[in-house]
Amino acid sequence: DTAVSQTPKYLVTQMGNDKSIKCEQNLGHDTMYWYKQDSKKFLKIMFSYNNKELIINETVPNRFSPKSPDKAHLNLHINSLELGDSAVYFCASSQDDRGAQYFGPGTRLLVL
Amino acid sequence: GNSVTQMEGPVTLSEEAFLTINCTYTATGYPSLFWYVQYPGEGLQLLLKATKADDKGSNKGFEATYRKETTSFHLEKGSVQVSDSAVYFCALIHNQGGKLIFGQGTELSVKP
Numbered sequence: 335d336t337a338v339s340q341t342p343k344y345l346v347t348q349m350g351n352d353k354s355i356k357c358e359q360n361l362g363h364d365t366m367y368w369y370k371q372d373s374k375k376f377l378k379i380m381f382s383y384n385n386k387e388l389i390i391n392e393t394v395p396n397r398f399s400p401k402s403p404d405k406a407h408l409n410l411h412i413n414s415l416e417l418g419d420s421a422v423y424f425c426a427s428s429q430d431d432r433g434a435q436y437f438g439p440g441t442r443l444l445v446l
Numbered sequence: 447g448n449s450v451t452q453m454e455g456p457v458t459l460s461e462e463a464f465l466t467i468n469c470t471y472t473a474t475g476y477p478s479l480f481w482y483v484q485y486p487g488e489g490l491q492l493l494l495k496a497t498k499a500d501d502k503g504s505n506k507g508f509e510a511t512y513r514k515e516t517t518s519f520h521l522e523k524g525s526v527q528v529s530d531s532a533v534y535f536c537a538l539i540h541n542q543g544g545k546l547i548f549g550q551g552t553e554l555s556v557k558p
Contacts, residue, residue, distance in 0.1 A: 338489075365544055375484075375533060377548040389543040424489060431544035432478055432497075437490040 337361050338438040340425050346444045347415060355410045355441045357425030365389070365431055366408040368400060371422040371440070383408055384431065415445045448473040452536050452549035459526055459556050467521040467552045469510075469536035477540035479503075479512055479519040484533045484551070493521075493534070526556045 338359045347353055359366060367390075368380040382390040386402045397413045408425060425438040453468040471477065481493040481503070494503030499514035510521045519536060536549040 367544065367546075369546075375551045377490075377535065377546075377551075379545050382544050384543075390545055392545070426490075426546075428544060432539055434480065434492050434495050435544070435546055436492065437482075439489040 338425055338427055338436050340423075340438040340441050342441060343439065344442050344444075346446065348446055349415055349417060351415050352411070352413045353415060353443070354412070355423055355425075355443075357408045357410070357438055359406055359425075359427040359436070359438075361427055361429075361436060363427040363429050363436075364405055365428050366402065366405070367426040367428075367435060368408065368410050369424045369426060369437075371424060373421070377424070381408075381410075382431075389431070417445050419443060420445045448477065448538060448540050448547050450536050450538055450547055450549035452534075452552050455533075455551070455553035457552060457554050459554070461528055461556055461558050462525045463556075465521070465523040465526045465530075465554070467534055467536075467554070469519045469521065469549060471517050471519065471536075471538050473517075473538055473540045475540065476514070477538040479510070480537045480539070480546070481508070481510055481519070481521050482535040482537060482548075484535065486532070490535065526554070528556045528558055530554060531556045 367382045381400045383402045422440045426435040428435040478497045480495045482490040494505045496503040496512035502511045533551045
């Protein structure tokens with residue numbers, strides 16, 4: 335069974351569109367995260383949620399809106415997509431905010 | 447602020463060679479330290495971790511020791527295999543709600 339899953343795996347879209355990425359974890363963890371990996375493979379946190387409550391919002395443009403319907407899911411909605419949003423987006427989860435984080439397979443977003 | 451610095455890649459080794467990837471960090475107090483591995487086209491996998499000074503994390507033949515005096519967490523493996531070819535990321539968490547801070551990644555290529 336996949337521990338942290340994301341859909342879709344690939345997303346190709348036009349500038350200005352709105353898209354969503356879904357994430358689910360079956361590890362029973364309380365905390366979930368979104369990270370962005372740029373073309374140089376640099377990883378940076380975007381958001382974290384603990385038990386459906388927003389904990390970290392790392393100066394991400396407000397075109398990005400995370401939503402956590404329950405503690406096993408954390409979705410990422412992106413409005414008005416821009417070329418610079420092209421990246422790989424990773425979801426992760428952990429039992430608490432000091433524990434090891436387990437990552438999903440990533441969503442490769444390409445904005446044309 | 448907190449930061450992680452890794453040695454520049456790519457690192458190219460022959461099979462069965464000894465591997466060291468240097469990682470140093472800047473943080474106050476006692477962060478938890480991690481190594482993650484990213485195989486081509488995949489997500490990040492936790493390789494090993496250490497949560498306090500002098501702890502040694504180990505997994506799959508890889509080891510790293512948390513050295514407070516040198517603020518280092520160097521990754522080592524005695525005999526690398528072609529299947530170890532990947533990008534390796536050093537990271538820390540320190541009292542910031544689970545925010546993983548990553549180094550820039552080190553690409554390892556192992557030749558037969």
